[in-house]
Amino acid sequence: xxxxxxxxRRRTPRDELAEATAHGxxxxxxxxxxxxxxxxxALVAFIGLLGALPLLLxxxxxxxxxxxxxxxxxxxxxxxxxxxxxxxxxxxYQRRADALDEAFRELVGRP
Amino acid sequence: xxxxFAVAAVTVGTLGxxxxxxxxxxxxxxxFVASRAVSPWWNAAAxxxxxxSAASFLGIAGLVMKLGAVALWLPVxxxxxxxxxxxxxxxxxxxxxxxxxSDFAEARLGSPRxxxxxxxxxxGITGFYLVPQLKGAGITLQQVTGAPYWLGVVVVxxxxxLNVALGGMRGITYVQAFQFWLKTFAIALPACLLxxxxxxxxSQNTLFGDGVPRAPADGLSVHLDHxxxxxxxxxxxxxxxxxxxxxxxxxxxxxxxxxxxLSANAAVPLAQDANTDxxxxxxxxxxxxxxxxxLFVYSLLIATVLxxxxxxxxxxxxxxxxxxxxxxRTTVRVLGLLWLFYLFPVVYSLLGRALAPGLYVTGxxxxxxxxxxxxxxxxxxxxLLGALVAAGAFAAFLSTASGLLVSISGTLSYDLxxxxxxxxxxxxxRRRFRASAAVGMVLPVVVALGAAGLDIGVLVGxxxxxxxxxxCPMFLLGIWxxxxxxPGAAAGMTVGALVATGxxxxxxxxxxxxxxxxxxxxxxxxxxxxxxxxxxxxVSLATRARRPDADVQQLALHAPEGLGLAQLERATxxxxxxxxxEHPVRT
Numbered sequence: 130x131x132x133x134x135x136x137x138r139r140r141t142p143r144d145e146l147a148e149a150t151a152h153g154x155x156x157x158x159x160x161x162x163x164x165x166x167x168x169x170x171a172l173v174a175f176i177g178l179l180g181a182l183p184l185l186l187x188x189x190x191x192x193x194x195x196x197x198x199x200x201x202x203x204x205x206x207x208x209x210x211x212x213x214x215x216x217x218x219x220x221x222y223q224r225r226a227d228a229l230d231e232a233f234r235e236l237v238g239r240p
Numbered sequence: 241x242x243x244x245f246a247v248a249a250v251t252v253g254t255l256g257x258x259x260x261x262x263x264x265x266x267x268x269x270x271x272f273v274a275s276r277a278v279s280p281w282w283n284a285a286a287x288x289x290x291x292x293s294a295a296s297f298l299g300i301a302g303l304v305m306k307l308g309a310v311a312l313w314l315p316v317x318x319x320x321x322x323x324x325x326x327x328x329x330x331x332x333x334x335x336x337x338x339x340x341x342s343d344f345a346e347a348r349l350g351s352p353r354x355x356x357x358x359x360x361x362x363x364g365i366t367g368f369y370l371v372p373q374l375k376g377a378g379i380t381l382q383q384v385t386g387a388p389y390w391l392g393v394v395v396v397x398x399x400x401x402l403n404v405a406l407g408g409m410r411g412i413t414y415v416q417a418f419q420f421w422l423k424t425f426a427i428a429l430p431a432c433l434l435x436x437x438x439x440x441x442x443s444q445n446t447l448f449g450d451g452v453p454r455a456p457a458d459g460l461s462v463h464l465d466h467x468x469x470x471x472x473x474x475x476x477x478x479x480x481x482x483x484x485x486x487x488x489x490x491x492x493x494x495x496x497x498x499x500x501x502l503s504a505n506a507a508v509p510l511a512q513d514a515n516t517d518x519x520x521x522x523x524x525x526x527x528x529x530x531x532x533x534x535l536f537v538y539s540l541l542i543a544t545v546l547x548x549x550x551x552x553x554x555x556x557x558x559x560x561x562x563x564x565x566x567x568x569r570t571t572v573r574v575l576g577l578l579w580l581f582y583l584f585p586v587v588y589s590l591l592g593r594a595l596a597p598g599l600y601v602t603g604x605x606x607x608x609x610x611x612x613x614x615x616x617x618x619x620x621x622x623x624l625l626g627a628l629v630a631a632g633a634f635a636a637f638l639s640t641a642s643g644l645l646v647s648i649s650g651t652l653s654y655d656l657x658x659x660x661x662x663x664x665x666x667x668x669x670r671r672r673f674r675a676s677a678a679v680g681m682v683l684p685v686v687v688a689l690g691a692a693g694l695d696i697g698v699l700v701g702x703x704x705x706x707x708x709x710x711x712c713p714m715f716l717l718g719i720w721x722x723x724x725x726x727p728g729a730a731a732g733m734t735v736g737a738l739v740a741t742g743x744x745x746x747x748x749x750x751x752x753x754x755x756x757x758x759x760x761x762x763x764x765x766x767x768x769x770x771x772x773x774x775x776x777x778x779v780s781l782a783t784r785a786r787r788p789d790a791d792v793q794q795l796a797l798h799a800p801e802g803l804g805l806a807q808l809e810r811a812t813x814x815x816x817x818x819x820x821x822e823h824p825v826r827t
Contacts (some may be wrong), residue, residue, distance in 0.1 A: 154791055161798045165720055168327040175323055179316070183526045183537045193524060199441065201448050204677050207312045207525040212579035215323045219572040222327060227565050230800035237803055 160233045164226060171222040178214060182206065243384040246627035250422065250634045251399060254415055258403030261411030268666050271408030271673045272339050272650055274560040278413055283566075286413045286575030287557050289420030290643035291574075292581055293319070293369075294376040295700055297423060297636040300582075302606035304589035305599070308515040308522040310532040315582040317541045319575060321548025326571035329549065332565035332719045332797040338559065340647075341552045341711065342655040348718045350788040351726035352659075357733060359655040361710050362647060363553040367684055368703040369553070370644045374688035377637040383607060384630045389692050396634075397685040400641045404649060405677035409560060412642045419639035424581050426632025427609070430625035431587040434616045443594035450518045453510070453597040455502040461501075462601045468495045470509035470601065473516040478502050478509070490516075500601065511603030522593070543765035547704030550711035553647040563801040588612050609633070645680060652676035701762065702744050709736025709768040713776055719797055721777075722790035728780030736772030740764045 186192060186203050195202040269275045278286070296315070303311035303760030338344040341362055344357035374393045381392030404412060435441070445451035452473040472487040479485070479501040487493060493509065502508060515522055515532075524539045548554065561567040592599060592608035594613045599605050610633065613625035653669070653676040663669040710733040717724045760767065780787075 154795075157791075157794060157799060158820075161720075161794060164798065171327050172324065175320070179320060180538070180543070181533050183313075186526050187528045187534060190528075193520070196448070199444055199448070201520075203525050204312070204448075204523050204586075205311050207309065207316065209583070211316050212319060212575070212582065214621055215319055216572065216575045216579060219323055219326050219575045223568045223572050226568060230565065234398065234800050234802055 156233060156236055160177055160229065163229050167222065167229065171218055175215070175218050179211065182211070242623050243627040243630045245629035247381065247384060247634050250631045250638070251395065253571035254403065254635070254638050255399055257415050257418060258399075258411055259405050261400075261407040263412055264414075265406065265408045265410045268669045268673070270410040271670055272559075272654065273345070273556075274408075274410040274413050275384075276560055276562055278560045280561075280566055280570040280573055282413065283557065283560060283570045284419050284577055285417035286560075287416075287419040287554065287570070288484065288577040289418075289423065289639045290557065291554060291578070291640070292420065292423055293640035294373060294380075294633060294636050294638060296581070296585070297427065297633050298376070298380075298609050300604055301585040301588035301592065302608045304586060305608050306514045306533065306605040308517065309525045310400075310537065312525055313537055313540050313588060313736075314544060315578075315585070317544025318548055319582065321545045322574050322578065324545055324573055324574070325549055325554075325558075326568060326582055329555070329715055329719065330558050330567040330571045333555065333558045333715070334448070334561050334567040335382070335564040335799070335801070336797050337397050340650045340654055342651060344718070345714065345729070348788070349724065349726040349729055351730075354726050354729060355655055355659070357730055358714075358764045359651045359761075361706065361733065361737065362651045362655075365551065365703045365707050366553055366644045366647050366651075367687075368699040369551075370641060370684040371688045371691060372699050373637050373641045373644070374684060375691055377471045377641075378688065378692070380610065380630065380637070382631050383610060390689055393685055393688045396637050397639060397681050397688075397733075400638060400645055401678050401681040404642055404645045405674040407649075408673060409646050412646055413560065415642060416639045419635040420577065420581075422635045423632045423639075424577075426628045427581065427584045427588075430613050431584045433625060434591060434613060435587065437617050437621075441590055441594065445519065446594055447519045447590055448523050450520055452516070452518050453508045453593060453600055453662075455504060455506045455508055455597060456595075457504050459504050459508075460502045460508065460598055460601075462500045462598045464495055464497050464500060464602060466497050468601070468603065469493075469512050470495055471512070471514075471516055472507060472509045473518070476502070476507035476509070478506065495601075508597040508600050510600045513758070514600055514603070514605070519593075539760065539763045539766045542769075543708060543763040544703060546708035546712045546765050546769050547705075550707030550709075550715070551704075552590055552651075552707070552711060553643045555711065555715070556647055556650065557643070565800070583674045585609070591616055596816035600644050623695065645677060648680040649673055649676040654679050660693075681688060698744065698748065699806035702741070705744060705768065706737050707767040709733075709740040709772045712769065713772045717773070717776055717780075721780075722794065723780050723784070723787060724776065725780045725786045727783045727786060728776045728778075731779040732772045732774075732776030735775045736768050739768040739771055744767065 186206070192202050192206075197205060265271055267275065296318070300311065300314055303314065328497070333344070336344060336348070338347060340359075342355045345358035346352055374397055377396040378389040378392035381387050381395070382389050403415060407415070441447060443451070446453055470493055471492050472489060472493065474489045476487045478483065478487065479499075481496050481498055484492075487509070489507075495509070510516055521527070524532075526535055557568075558567050561570055588609045591612045596608055596611050599608055599611065609629050610626065613629060614622040616622065617625065650673070653672040657663075657672050657676070658669075663672060666725035713732055713736065714724075714729050718729065743761050743764030
């Protein structure tokens with residue numbers, strides 16, 4: 130995965146370090162903040178959905194009288210739909226996080 | 241008889257696969273982190289294979305049968321734990337490029353003592369987790385084949401030890417990936433075939449209506465090895481010790497050892513702490529109060545999510561991905577694979593409540609997955625399916641135990657042995673890993689042999705609580721907060737571990753009965769984790785002067801690969817991996 134210095138010029142580690150601590154550091158802080166914001170927003174979405182389900186089941190007791198293929202709806206709601214939801218949140222997050230990394234790579238790798 | 245062959249086939253297959261992978265494990269990096277070259281699908285199957293222990297394969301179905309649908313939040317919490325790992329830990333942990341969890345602790349916080357503390361906690365958690373796996377293997381082999389208890393323990397211990405010593409992390413990855421698919425097949429196929437054979441769920445009144453478990457049309461005979469305290473959920477009659485008895489609804493009875501007989505349709509007595517509610521309440525995932533109330537559900541979710549985030553044998557697997565982005569993609573696939581697996585345990589608990597009421601009498605609901613196929617489909621088809629689930633259960637013991645032993649061996653050989661006396665080169669380091677794989681299994685096997693008659697289910701809960709209260713805050717703050725210091729992390733982990741341990745033992749000692757206090761004592765994460773976080777932050781702020789160089793650390797944790805910063809990233813790569821010629825060229 131690792132590339133040599135761009136334009137075929139091989140840079141010494143010292144160059145890389147200098148670049149990283151001079152302006153690279155500002156970009157890195159920005160990247161970390163963006164990644165953290167992305168993770169937290171995904172976390173809020175997921176906690177909101179997961180945390181709301183027990184409350185929904187308590188506050189709407191009427192759900193227990195609904196059955197799908199003879200199985201009560203509350204049981205189904207816990208056993209099945211949360212998992213695909215997790216996958217969907219995870220997949221969306223992964224694509225966005227990789228995109229943030231890619232943007233950072235472009236920024237720092239600028240000639 | 242068929243079951244013996246099925247279990248033997250899994251065992252031989254595992255051993256064969258393990259031996260075959262020996263030639264793959266040539267370098268130190270192979271043994272510790274599979275040379276960081278495991279592709280997302282392989283790694284996802286291996287992670288899931290390692291994670292789906294007996295607790296998932298047998299335990300969830302048994303708990304749902306015993307406690308009711310409230311136990312369905314367990315697999316939800318387990319899977320949600322991986323989602324939080326994905327969001328906050330997967331990519332930075334991989335990018336940091338350590339060898340073991342303790343390695344991370346020392347390098348990130350710049351303190352050799354942190355390595356010792358972390359190593360001690362890793363050994364504690366993995367040990368508590370390993371003993372119940374071995375015990376489960378002994379009991380399963382005993383139930384399925386009639387072999388003595390110690391045989392299962394020794395066989396699983398020996399095979400796992402041999403496989404880890406030979407193949408290390410690299411070999412175990414393939415074994416575990418194979419075992420994931422075996423387990424999923426072994427739990428899915430019987431569930432589907434039984435539902436087709438039965439034409440849907442039987443006795444729906446018992447499951448979802450106002451019915452309680454009742455003896456089948458030809459009566460029910462149960463053999464009790466020792467006296468059993470039971471509750472009758474409805475008025476019933478039974479024969480025990482040769483004498484007929486009547487029981488009122490709600491009556492508590494101590495059944496004597498020997499044969500207990502219930503005539504057709506008599507309400508079945510339930511062993512202590514089973515849910516005695518009729519089906520309509522039993523199948524409700526949360527109630528507005530009481531022991532299945534929202535407080536219990538939320539504390540269970542928090543405990544399982546945070547515990548999963550701190551399990552060392554899970555965290556160490558992220559090191560085997562080629563880079564941070566692959567670690568993320570791996571974890572998304574894990575979510576999908578866990579989804580696939582967790583669709584099925586609930587089928588067994590529903591069938592078990594309807595068709596295996598005898599398990600309620602003996603309290604052995606944990607074996608419902610093993611028993612249901614033969615009860616639901618008498619004759620050879622049922623026996624074949626029963627053999628298949630037995631094989632799957634054995635695969636579960638083997639794969640989880642392997643993953644735990646990889647963590648133990650890495651910690652023993654690299655973090656502890658390496659400190660006592662530095663390894664003399666790569667050859668010595670590999671020899672030490674292999675020796676540790678043999679030695680590290682001895683104590684857990686001895687403890688498991690001694691724990692034959694003890695209820696050690698509490699050990700896994702303890703491991704989860706300690707993981708949640710120590711490594712979970714250490715990793716979250718270590719990765720995302722520049723200000724964490726070694727004294728802060730050490731203080732927080734100590735406080736978390738002590739509070740969690742104290743709560744669990746208080747719960748065991750005083751038996752608080754059902755209610756809010758009980759959920760707090762058995763799942764102390766709700767209290768101990770915030771305390772650990774608060775201590776870490778407070779002590780870190782007080783020892784601000786000892787902050788490690790945050791810029792270098794942040795770069796190592798968060799800078800994406802491919803920047804040409806190879807030398808800089810390698811500043812944190814452990815010495816063992818910079819061995820020169822023996823290490824394959826990293827591309």
